[in-house]
Amino acid sequence: SAVYFSSKITNSILSYLDYRGYDTSKVLDLIDFPEEFLRDPAYWVKADQLESWLHIFVKSYKPIESTDLLQEIGSKIHEIKSWGVLDSVLRMMPRPQEIMNQPERFLSYFISPAPPIAHLRRDMYHVAFDLPISTEQFPLTTTFLKAVFSVLPCYVGHSPARCEWT
Secondary structure, X not given: OOOEEEOHHHHHHHHHHHHOOOOOHHHHHHOOOOHHHHOOOOOEEEHHHHHHHHHHHHHHHOOOOOOOHHHHHHHOHHHHOOOOHHHHXXXXXXXXXXXXXXXXXXXXXXXXXXXXXXXXXXXXXXEEEEOOOOOOOXXXXXXXXXXHHHHHHHHHOOOOOOOOOO
16 A cells, blocks of 8 residues: 655745745746645655655755755754644643654654554653664655654753664
C-alpha cells in the first residue's frame, strides 16, 4: 500500500518562505499541483511525490539560503505555526517528554498509514525507537522531520533536544 506524507510539510516550507519575504510563485509554477493543497495542513500527498517537491524547493532556494533549507525550516517550526490544530495541541503539553510518549501517534500527523514503531525505549531523558522510514528513500523528508523532532521541546518552553536518525 502507498505511503503518504502530510501537507503540513509543504505548508511549513511555504509559510517559512512567505515569512522570509521570498516569492513562492516561481517554485509553485514548477509543481503541477494546486497550491491550496500544498498549504492545507490536513491534506495528504504520496510520499515519493512530496519527496520530489522537496527537491524542487531545495534546488530553487539553494542560492538564497546558505544553510540546509529543510533543517532551517524544521528548526523554526515552533515559531512558524504552520500545522493548524497540532500547533495548539503541542503547546498544551505539560512536559516535552509527553509529546513523544506515543511516537506512533505523533508520527501519524505526518505519515499515513502511521508507521509501526518497534523497540520503543524510553527513560526520563531519552526516547528511541525503530521506524520503517528510510533516510535513503526519503532523505529530504527525514531531514525535515529530524529537525522537527529536535525542537519539539521548544513548544513547551524548553531548549531543543538532540535527534539522531540512523
